[in-house]
Amino acid sequence: MLVLGPLGFAAPWVLTALIALPVLWLILRATPPSPRRVAFPGVALLQGLVDKTPVARRTPWWLLLLRLAAITALILAFASPVWKPVLQDRQDGPLLVVLDAGWAAAPDWAARQTRAAQALSEAAAQGRPAALLLGDGQTQEEPLRFAAGDSLLSRLRAAQPAPWGTRLPEDPDAVLANQPEGDLATLWISDGLDHPNRAAWLQSLAARGPVSVVPPRRAVQSLSLQGGDAPSLTVHDTGDAAPAILAIGPDPQGIERELARLTAGEATAVAGVTTRPVSIDLPPELRNRIARFQIEGASHAGAVVLADDRVRRRKVGLVGDADSQAEGQQLLAPLYYLRRALAPSTDLVEGGLGDVLDTAPDVIILADQVQLTEIGELAEWVDAGGLLIRFAGPRMAAFDRLTEEPLLPVMLRQGGRDIGGALSWGDPRGLAPFAGDGVFAGLQPPQDVTVRAQLMAQPSPDLAARTIAALTDNTPLVTRDRLGQGQVVLFHVTANAEWSNLPISGLFVQMLDRLLSTAGTAAVEPRADQRQQPFWTAQSVLDGFGRAASADDLAPVAAQDMAGGPGPGRPAGIYAAGEQIMALNAGGPMRIAAWPGAHVEQAAAGQGRDLRGILLALAAVMLALDAVGSALIARGGRIAALLLIAMAGLPPAPAQAQDLTPEASRAADEVALAYVITGDEAVDEASYEGLRGLSQALRQRSSVEPGEPVGVDLDNDGLSVLTFLYWPVTEAQPAPTAQAYLRLNQFLRSGGMILFDTRDGDIAGLGGPDMSSALQRLAAPLDVPPLAPVPDDHVLTRSFYLLADFPGRWRGQPVWVEAPPAGASAAEGTPFRQLNDGVSPVVIGANGWAEAWALDENGYPTFPVGTGWEGERQRELAIRFGVNLIMYVLTGNYKSDQVHVPALLDRLRTEERLGP
Template sequence: MLLLGPLGFASPWVLGALVALPVLWVILRAMPPAPKRIVFPGVALLAGLVDRSPVARRTPWWLLLLRLAAIAALILAFAGPIWKPVVQVPADGPLLVVMDAGYAAAPDWSARQARADRALVEAAADGRPAALLLANGQSDAVLTFQPADSLRAGLRGAQPAAWGSALPNDPQAALAAPPEGQLSTLWLADGTDYANRAAWLQALSDRGPVTVVPPARPLRTLSLAEDETPSLTLHATDDAALQVEAIGPDPQGVERALATLTPGDPISQDGLTVRPVAIDLPPELRNRIARFQIRGERHAGAVVLADDRVRRRKVGLVGDPADQAEGQRLLAQTHYLRQALAPTTDLVEGALGDVLDAAPDVIVLADQVQLAENAELAEWVQQGGLLIRFAGPRMAAFDRLMEEPLLPVAPRQGGRDIGGALSWGDPRGLAPFATDGPFAGLTPPDEVTVRAQLMAQPSPQLSERTIAALSDGTPLITRDRMGQGQVVLVHVTANAEWSNLPLSGLFVQMMERLVATARLSPAEEAAEDREQPFWTPQTVLDGSGHAADPTDLMPVAAEEMAQGPGPGRPAGIYVAGERRQALNAGGPFSLADWPGATVEDVRTAPGRDLKGLLLALAALLLALDALGSSMLARGGRRIGTAAVILLLAVLPAPRVQAQDIDADLARAADEVALAYVITGDSRVDEASEQGLWGLSQALRQRTSVEPGRPIGIDLDEDDLSLLTFLYWPVTESQPAPGPQAYLRLNDFLRSGGMILFDTRDGDVTGVGGPDMSGALRRLAAPLDIPPLAPVPEDHVLTRTFYLLSDFPGRWQGNPVWLEAPPLAAETSTGAPFRQLNDGVSPVVIGGNSWAEAWAVDDNGYPVFPIGSGWEGEQQREMAYRFGINLIMYVLTGNYKSDQVHVPALLDRLRIEEVLAP
């Protein structure tokens, strides 16, 4: 490439043609323009005369300049001019393309492939051998260099991996057989640092120049924080505001975003922005979550798969069997614990030995002392179990309470009576919870008081072991670590005997927080690991974060699971027995630096190709030359016409736009488009659009009707003449259209259009009739609506496509009203149904909320739940069938009603066949 300041030429040899310009000047100067032709009869007298000294007229200088400028522009154009080109280091040796192929490369993988392909094409044009190294940790073989063209097919088929980028362990061994010449390296980096990257950079820099192409997009990853309460951590190279979606099956089993989590305040850490993301969700919702994903990110590092760490905990409940008698059930401590824990945990009740055999995550003891299984219980806690103990009369009266094991603090025997008849004080309230404790964010109600408690012996560690206290500073809940587990003591009873805390909603929240701090039972982990030395992949991800097929993967050894995702064990869910463990690719990462390498600035735009502009300039100059030649040849006549033609050729054609018809409405003239009335309520309008889109998809799949995207109609502004069907959801706050809108609506009804009025209330008032809604009466009063009646069993609407007897939406069992049949419409002899509604009923009125039943999101999943389980989906299917019948009824009119004549026509054909000779 030849560089002249900021201008570069890809084919500089073409510039040699500029030397011919002086020769062209002389030739064009010597050639006169075409002579001016003048018709004169007297010229005939000059026939045969010869001019002994002819003098040629010379071409004007300005016309020569136009022609030379046009030729120069063509020469420059074919020379490949580029403004501010990206200068490549000249190289004639082998080329090595290194592509980071971990999850971090997935967001702009296609752009990386295009950049690598361009380098291979240039190497092939220069005849240089090349090698392609994908940094996915799957190859330790010696690199083999081959013709660059042969690598392009493998490059197009390469995909990012569902783990971090990784290069071969020994760069010297991998580069042991390079071809002759200086090695040039193009490294398409994902921006992260990883093992052996620095060693590879040094090894490649020693062999030749290294050009690094950094990522064009910021990297954002998500990881599960190892904390008492399950939470997420978001790591990003920028500080953009992001959201995390909690995705799982809804009650109908359709996977969708169940909740949206907002990250906390950012923290700068080693050049990255770190944000905590609290999983502040109800446990029953959290247990349905299958994965967490950063909104808008499409790579495996932006996904956290939910496993046993965020699952529903198994809780063992141990109480006094005597309390299970019918008369004592409401007084038992286990009753209140059961009511608080059952909705959010898997409860196991029984004796302590039986509970330990079930390998729970949490054990709750209600006023239990001097247990025979204390040794096994202590071992279980040491291995990571959470033991929650409640005080009570038995514990307070135990004479060797100081010797009782598995308590976080040393208690006093006898307890403390605060609000009794023999005490001087009043019941105590609860002090505010610490902002860094397990109850942070909870607010103690003023009505919650404590009348008695089990006191703790004063000690230097008492304050740090207290996680909840009374208003006078005495401990209410204490906690201490024991090995890998923890022991919690609640200094009051779990029933209303010592306080009214168990009667409040705060008690449920506090128990949920305590149970959430439990880790998986290490006893269960150890037992499962002994029984299952291998983990089998159940669900895996590809590098883009999409589900992949795990059938080709081998089981993973238990000792390899701790190494995280890698070759042969991509990010995904792995099972061993009854346990599920997630390998998540995302997490903390370090930014890479590139000493000694040339780093391309991805923000700098590549050089601008000037070839097209020069060709356009040459065409313009040639057009001006033609205009000038015409002016000289015709003596200035018709110059105006030629100038107009030139201007029309040069100026761009104006864009033709429809000024009076909206683009969506114009589309309705070319395809069937279902329309809905814009009510001004964004939630209702969105449901209408999603509902008609769902119905349009059903029509495409099941019928020959192929509707386009639904159209929102502003009744006061839009024309209705191109529409056939209009869905009108009725809302109480919807303003009535203007007089002109009602004129257009009446014309629409008279010309064969239909309006489906949907009050969406399911007739909850039980009034019935087409005027069940006051808002409907207000909106429909100015319309020319005929008398209405419920849909009869033999109406055309019941059989236009499907045979229906009911017309459910999100609600069902309510009548649907349309134009009443004429009084004389009787059933003919032998006809299966009456011939009703020779035309189409202009209105259909109901309250079953059909749009919400039809509604689907962009992925084709239902938006609104209907009923529960199979019955709900069956009702949704019947709603789709009603919608299809309705659209077919609008489009075909009385086509099905004409079947009443079929028997007579068949009889006539048979008679004609008999009479035929």
């Protein structure tokens, strides 16, 4: 590169063309412009005369200067000028590109890959060996292989940020053992944060050669969770912004969406990192539905906090005898101990059993209660998924029909067992160690916790399986059994200190917390391998961009490794061990990296400003002025100049209908059905044949006469004249461009409909409106409203045929349409909001409708549907669904409006009777 002051030229050899400018000056100066013709009658007298010394008119100096300036601008543009270029010293030795690949690198990952690819390509052009070190923690301690830079590009393009922090190998010298001869030049593309072992690597690389650091282009943000009695969030930011925190989870219809928006508090700055507390002040009903918290606008795993039992605040109902008015009696009441143990971490509701059930609690605790009148309602509540915790006591021990008492996990003997009294059978018993795979796994029973009295269980073969805590003599202390979707737990001692000192110990609070964390989950039998060695199994995980990723290929994680947070083999996500649930979150406190001895590029400087576009535009303007100037001095100059100026100032003509492709114009004239071209020939052919068969059915059965189906290339074709678009989803289908998504969103907002067909109804259920990863990837940028399965009274069930099912080649899978707003069904006659004239912009299913509609050129079905008469019946229902769908698209809320007709007629008859 040639540098002249602040100006650099990437192709300086092009500047040699400037030598020709003096010659060009002489040529242009001697060349006369076009002559003007002026009608003068006296010219006839000069006919036949010859000028022996003709003198040509010269080109005006200003026009000559304009032309030379235009040519100079073109020469300079082709020399690739750069304003204030970033100069890099010429290196002859090997190159090492270190790419931070943790979650903090995700926001501008594409730009990082581009910069690394540029450095590797330049090294390959210069014949320098290069190596690539990804800081994702998955690089082994083996020596790096130095090779041609362009051979590393495929690995670079396939790299993705990890859902944990950047991690480098432990021993830099071992990794760089194969370094070729020469000084090692290092380009470190950093995420701006300090990481373990980063300082050691910087010191080792600086000793081997120059180190250039590329800092991040934007501030780094992360989100962390602080547990305790009042859990809260903390936003960590290397900038000074105050972002909003989104609480995301399923709404009452089961659709995941934003449930609340939290505001960050006052900022505290330490060492360049700003922290802001965020309180989770939400109602329990809303708080317990939250699946994750996320920084608004952030797209990396560090900005996501997955919610586990530390976030959820249970609503617990306490049912027992009212506390005595005497202060001494209040401190002895069972409810007092339960209240003190649960109040910091739960929302308590006290009262009679009926009143507590009306509040829809997550957990109900009965303190020494028997023979309750609402026992039937309580049983239904437990069967639906509730957690019932019961405590023994004198009333239960003296109950003469204890063997008939319902909602107990085990059969009890009548009367209690007194261990430490005058007529006792022995000394008070301590607690046996808890099972390593049970709900109390990891808790350590204190030596001073003893039991003096208890209710005994009747011996039975399954007593040991139902015992989750026992005394040192193996008699049950806590038993549990499953009832429907819920659980029943019994403490065989009182909730106060009358039979045991367990309620006044810290272990009592821990045991209740563990039990409450299982509310809403069924008791799970531990696996045999979990009895020997506890492992945590990933239930759902995130990728580096904070998106859901597959957890199928992950091996179980040993319990001792979970304390290290996310890392290789244990990405950020939700993990389960037996009945315990834990969230590993990638975000947390941050520390800005320091780079002593390294050259740090200025983020604002970039690579310099390319001046080629400016010079080319300037040359084009000067050439246009040259044309205007030439027209001025030529015949009709003023008129031509005015026309040029007028044409230059006119805006471009908008696209008219005649500018559309012939296929699009035909679709507008013939109401043709359209399908998305996926690039898979078999799928595209099935889509064409399916819409052709549906068009034939519409012509035969209705007044709609569609033409031949139209294939749509989303990246190039317009959608303004279409009303219906069939989109078959394939795994290999590339996502459309951003401009295509703008056209698709405009298509949906203007009344169009897209039928997404995942075509996998034979192998997998949908389970929700986000069906498959391919559908999520293709539909994510679309303005898709909340979806719900088609209800029985939807217009789609009666727009032409009366239908109760919507099969295609497959059946049994739900079909999803726009969900009605909350409370909309309460209004008579208008069960759904009127959006896009009552038409859902999106319909999603997996039944393979195009294959059920498909007809070949001879009019015979192309694909089989079922067998025998049942299969043909299913094909007929599929065709009827297609007819209903197209009529629904074309008529909007027409059918829904018919419910108003009786009311309108009654009103007209009333007005006629009243008369004027």
